[in-house]
Amino acid sequence: MTEPTTGDAFGEMIRDAYAVHIGAGRRPLAGGRYPRPVIEVIERDDGLINGALAAHYLSEPADWRPFDHRAMTFCRGRVLDVGVGAGRTAIELQRRGIAITGLDTSAGAIEVARKRGLRDTVLNTVDEFSRASVRYDTFLLLGNNLGLIEGRERAPAFLAALARLAAPGARIVAQGTDPYGTTDPVQVAYHEENRARGRFGGQLRIRLRYREVASDWFDYLNCSVDELEELLKGTGWRLKSVDDQDHPYYLAVMELME
């Protein structure tokens, strides 16, 4: 088999999902006539593959899960949405008059977020962007984006970049997933193999695939709150509160120590 082309798979997918959403532009059609839903395909390094409807990246507040609504209430001051995607939550915050900036590494995602009306966007990594002189009061990591912390190797640099961008009293509001409640043998075996390699059990090694394009392989972390606390040690950030009323999903609020 030929390997897929490496590129902005997420952005390609978001562009198509947006075209389907508004019913205009180049859209996936079966036989050139029947609309097809846009599907996100996630491939994991153990050979597991999962598909999901991409439409949720464009969902309206009425269709959000309850923890997304509660996350909004934790936002203070200037907000940086890290991994803004198609702007699902950022656009709602902007609508409410909150000073919101959307950051993403996907050019396609930023393009769609802007088309949808998000005014302040940044196409960059947090590392590069942290050399800018802007400061934020809240870093918002929704849609499971606590996963961007990746694991033991990446967490210190990622959290240091956010600290450089932090105004006094800044907080991180991040939605995570505790993966360890499962009894699915495929998942349990994956957690064990990960630990045997010195990784967190839920430290996913994945890539996105969309049509002929694949992202690079990257780590994405599903971790318990205990594991999150381990990752925060020595970073200057501390866990202030955890909302886990929608377990296994949770909202973690972290603050910079003075």
Place this chain on the structure above:
Amino acid sequence: MTEPTTGDAFGEMIRDAYAVHIGAGRRPLAGGRYPRPVIEVIERDDGLINGALAAHYLSEPADWRPFDHRAMTFCRGRVLDVGVGAGRTAIELQRRGIAITGLDTSAGAIEVARKRGLRDTVLNTVDEFSRASVRYDTFLLLGNNLGLIEGRERAPAFLAALARLAAPGARIVAQGTDPYGTTDPVQVAYHEENRARGRFGGQLRIRLRYREVASDWFDYLNCSVDELEELLKGTGWRLKSVDDQDHPYYLAVMELME
């Protein structure tokens, strides 16, 4: 990356899609609580990947495409549904009092078709099954299953197996797709590469993936009616009629020459 396990990916998918459909049994749930649609993932040998909702394998007649309804009217006498899947059309034919047998190579698909009430099922290839002494008046290949003819290498043996199972005056009713109307550069390039290798342009080399399981790689043919006629030469089958009012989809009816 670890390669997926080879197995009955189609059957695993159909089992899960059926559990979601009836709302009982082991079902895919996000975070152990939110229902997830079952997605069919098809990987092609050029690196292309496509996801589609598996629910259509269980769709009711009200949701079928028009050509599926017209296909029903071409059935005569005893019918063998080749690649019966979850029994989408076979169960409707049975309901109408038609003598219908469902054949599939997927154990999971046959299991689900039986659970849904299809009484006469065969878990086998057409090649092996053609040594049986039963005879059919109609071979039904819906859901794009004209594709099972694969290409120049496989077509003679496949059509010979159906001929061995044929009662006098038997017909094949097959739904195909003409792939050549596209201007999508990915598809056009694939067609050209295929032809350069002596294959039909639309001779897909694909495998199904579902969770940790992948099917073997197999050929599946999207062909024009002209290409179908080329494949029929010397096989004893001839094209009797083509219904292409839902172009690029078509229904081909083939008959055994006396």
